[in-house]
Amino acid sequence: MSRPAQITGVQRGRLALRSGVMIYVGVLVVLPLAALVQHGLADGLLGLWRAAVTPVALQALELTLWTAALMAVINAVMGTLTAWALVRYEFPGRGLLSALVDLPFAIPTLVTGVMLVILLGPQSPLGGWLAAQGMPIAFAPPAIVLALLFITVPFVVRAVEPVLLEQDPAEEEAARTLGAGTWTVFRRILLPPILPALLSGTIRSFARALGELGSVIVVSGNIPYRTLTAPIYIFGEIESGQPQTAAAVSVVLLALALVLAFAARGIEHATGVHNG
Amino acid sequence: MARRARTRQLTGAQRLIVLLVFAYLGLILVLPLGAMVIRALEEGPGILLLTLTEPAALQGLLLTLMVAAICVTANGIFGVAGALVLTRHRFLGRRVLDALVDLPLAVSPVMTGLAFLLIFGRGGWLDGPLDLLGLKVTFAVPGLVLATLFVTFPFTLREVAYVLEELGTSEEQAAMTLGASPWQTFWLVTLPNIRFGLGYGIVLTLARALGEFGAVLVVGGAISGRTQTATTFIYNALEERQEAAAYGMALLLAVISVALLVAIEWLKRRRERGE
Amino acid sequence: MGIRVAGLTKHFGEFLAVDNVSLTVESGELVAFLGPSGGGKSTILRIIAGLETADAGTVSFNGQPADHLHPSARGVGFVFQHYALFRHMTVAANIAFGLRVQGASRRRQAERVTELLELMGLTGLGHRYPSQLSGGQRQRVALARALAPEPKVLLLDEPFGAVDAKVREELRHWLRKLHDEVHVTSIFVTHDQEEAFSVADKVMVIHRGRLEQSGTPDEILDHPRTEFVARFIGEANVFETRVQGGAGPVGALRIPVEGIADGTPVCLVVRFYDLKFWRDDQGCARVVRMTTLGDRVKVEAQIDGAGRIFSQFPRRSSLLHGIEPGCRIHIEVTLSRAFMTGTEDGAIETAADC
Structure with missing residues (x-):
């Protein structure tokens, strides 16, 4: 260490630190995505279009979108309720419930898939019974939705929780003393402040579901036109030596994911929501 | 953060909400977990031991642990550096960097694997130069490491950045006026203050690295004895209808996950208390 | 050590925080920067300490330009408005910090800590953590920490702003007494006239980034030179x-x-x-x-x-x-x-x- 320390010396150190970080991000994050986009667009937009609109690819995209959307709706409602119960009520098992919400962060998604197959597969008592009733869940879209619900539990809860913590219950009480009913209180007092966080959490869970592979690949059975999701389709194309098609569909999915990520980011920035 | 008092005496409707939440999370999370534990135990309580003594499984587990260790180290260092740059430096392009950091979260693991294949694989951007050097990245360990580094990059950085933001700069400034060099300031003041946030980020990184599947499957090819990780071992075992092996490893990973979850909860509480 | 500031200017975005300020503080003086909040007092203080960089102008200590020096090399003790104590260190470790980073021996550190704890009336609190202290005690620890490496200049940013009225009175007394004993060149920032007049040898009134008037408390009270000073003081x-x-x-x-x-x-x-x-x-x-x-x-x-x-x-x-x-x-x-x-x-x- 040299003394007396001069500002220029310190600034040089800061510049070096900054450059190091930039290079790391550049090599690790930017380079691979650039390669992906370059290959996806190798045959121009028309090539991208052709690869993305083959019947199998379209079906896969469609399945991915609707299962993710269904998951997002359920997640928005149940996530808000969970956050609400955790923040506002004291009950036995509250700490356990809070820890449980983080479980999907810790469990490998492939293991999630294995769990669901064990629970719902044809050999299991529950799966066998459901199949006998004519409602097989495993290797069918409902299993995909269940898997997505499992892996996205934390998203909405952890987004809404801090906002609810900031909210003063006195506002609710004030509204009640002014004669507002339960529904009015919910719609006018409770919902508006948590809406941005709820929205960004839901969007992030939806985006996460679009790319999910590990859990879905185990539970879906990968039946083309029926249970083949977009990420699994991309995986199949890679396996069968078609990286260009895989890259093209990837670019479509990536574009969608980025738009969603930026939307969520925009909402968070505009309203000062922290996404922890 | 203002912590409001929670309602203790719940009314009927409030009890119903709590019950509903328990039922939902029970159904979605606990039931599948329980089913697996029961099933794995049905195979015999020695299943974990069996997994740990099977060479292929053991190799996969060790490989996964090694990759995870590299990720924790590299992303730990660059995560702290990146968080310092994002929160303590003002420069052109800061917002771009900020956005880039989140990118890995938006990318499907399959695409991550594919992207690295397109750079390092046959006919990829760097295929020629790598061949000349005799380096093999795809279908080899370096590919697994790169893909997992990509996937786990945001965790430490975001957690540390959050804590640094909350912390403010006043203690660091105080250290400087007391004669501490930037390096001393970092080691003596900044690092002790971010330790729980850093720990939290590291545990999240570890969990994700241990559980990463899609990216390592695509880039590594899950070659037994060479690039087969813990998760791809399960996948291969399922494909080959060796269910006992698959369930054993899955249970093992679940046990590790629950241990990590305990660490996550503890660190989160410490971090929030800001001590 | 004497401080000279010449032609200091600082913008925050569009906002002109410091507007061409020049001033001199003689060695051993106790000076107050007085003025309404947002007037640029703290910014000038922070520029002197090297915590902010001026757009224009120079700061010199004893005639030597200091602009190129990192805060750690300026030999300035700084007391922050909200204490900025190291929360993960005990009171003793906080006070010893400046000596520790200089590489002073453990014995020297321990001696100085004991000495300062006594001087500040904090004896017996050395093993506590900042969160276990009252506001007034924290402020005294902050003062002790700044004094420990024997700075040539002591800068205090609204030092008593965050404590209640009774403790503030006590701390003012402390500061005055301390200065009479230690005689280190000191500048403190305040928006409280009574505080400035009762503690300082010399008061500099700062408003909208400009130095309105500089003088002894009596001069400022009896002969305000600008309309602002006449309105603001008394x-x-x-x-x-x-x-x-x-x-x-x-x-x-x-x-x-x-x-x-x-x-x-x-x-x-x-x-x-x-x-x-x-x-x-x-x-x-x-x-x-x-x-x-x-x-x-x-x-x-x-x-x-x-x-x-x-x-x-x-x-x-x-x-x-x-x-x-x-x-x-x-x-x-x-x-x-x-x-x-x-x-x-x-x-x-x-x-x-x-």
Whole structure:
């Protein structure tokens, strides 16, 4: 260490630190995505279009979108309720419930898939019974939705929780003393402040579901036109030596994911929501 | 953060909400977990031991642990550096960097694997130069490491950045006026203050690295004895209808996950208390 | 160590926080930067410490330019408004920090810590953590920590802003006593006039990024040089008017003004205590309200054809005889200060002959 320390010396150190970080991000994050986009667009937009609109690819995209959307709706409602119960009520098992919400962060998604197959597969008592009733869940879209619900539990809860913590219950009480009913209180007092966080959490869970592979690949059975999701389709194309098609569909999915990520980011920035 | 008092005496409707939440999370999370534990135990309580003594499984587990260790180290260092740059430096392009950091979260693991294949694989951007050097990245360990580094990059950085933001700069400034060099300031003041946030980020990184599947499957090819990780071992075992092996490893990973979850909860509480 | 600041300017975005400020603090002086919040006082202090970089201007210590020095090399002790104690270190470790990073021996560190704990009245608290201390104790630890490496300059940013009134009084006393013992060149920032006048040798009034006036407390109180200082320091009546025949008319009241040409627009500043009220049925004003403020009485009167005027008298003063709400009074202005509107000239003081 040299003394007396001069500002220029310190600034040089800061510049070096900054450059190091930039290079790391550049090599690790930017380079691979650039390669992906370059290959996806190798045959121009028309090539991208052709690869993305083959019947199998379209079906896969469609399945991915609707299962993710269904998951997002359920997640928005149940996530808000969970956050609400955790923040506002004291009950036995509250700490356990809070820890449980983080479980999907810790469990490998492939293991999630294995769990669901064990629970719902044809050999299991529950799966066998459901199949006998004519409602097989495993290797069918409902299993995909269940898997997505499992892996996205934390998203909405952890987004809404801090906002609810900031909210003063006195506002609710004030509204009640002014004669507002339960529904009015919910719609006018409770919902508006948590809406941005709820929205960004839901969007992030939806985006996460679009790319999910590990859990879905185990539970879906990968039946083309029926249970083949977009990420699994991309995986199949890679396996069968078609990286260009895989890259093209990837670019479509990536574009969608980025738009969603930026939307969520925009909402968070505009309203000062922290996404922890 | 203002912590409001929670309602203790719940009314009927409030009890119903709590019950509903328990039922939902029970159904979605606990039931599948329980089913697996029961099933794995049905195979015999020695299943974990069996997994740990099977060479292929053991190799996969060790490989996964090694990759995870590299990720924790590299992303730990660059995560702290990146968080310092994002929160303590003002420069052109800061917002771009900020956005880039989140990118890995938006990318499907399959695409991550594919992207690295397109750079390092046959006919990829760097295929020629790598061949000349005799380096093999795809279908080899370096590919697994790169893909997992990509996937786990945001965790430490975001957690540390959050804590640094909350912390403010006043203690660091105080250290400087007391004669501490930037390096001393970092080691003596900044690092002790971010330790729980850093720990939290590291545990999240570890969990994700241990559980990463899609990216390592695509880039590594899950070659037994060479690039087969813990998760791809399960996948291969399922494909080959060796269910006992698959369930054993899955249970093992679940046990590790629950241990990590305990660490996550503890660190989160410490971090929030800001001590 | 003497401090010289020349031509200091600093913008935050569009906002001009410091506007071409030059000042000198002599070695061993205790100086207060006084002014309303947001006026640039803290920014100047932080630039001196090297915590902010000026857009223009220089800072020098004992004639040596210091602009290129990192804060850690300036030998400046800084006391932060919200203490900025290291929360993960004990009180003793906080105080020892400056010596530790210099590489002082453990024994030397321990000696200095004991010495400062005693000086600050914190004996026995060395093993505690900052979160276990009261506000006043934390502030004293912050002071001890800044003093431990024996800085050549001590800078204090609103040092007593975050503690309650009674503790503040005590800490002011401390600071004054400490300075008399240690004699380190010190600057403290405050928006509290009483604090500045009771503690400092010299007061520098800073407003909107500019140094309005610098002087001893008496100079500032008795001879304000700018309209802002006259208005801000002490309690004063302010009237905008035009000079007419050697006086500034304010409704029926004529305030004497010397040496300014007729027709010149002026701002007249009259301190509460530079006024006398006499009961007089032919007077030009009427008493509206009388408020007792501890040992003083504040009298508010309505001037015929103009606004209100305030004065203050000791509670048992003979000057209050016969004055009661509703009575008419004659007003005598014993000292007024006129500032020509739109110029930078100093005050023109006019004292009544009495």
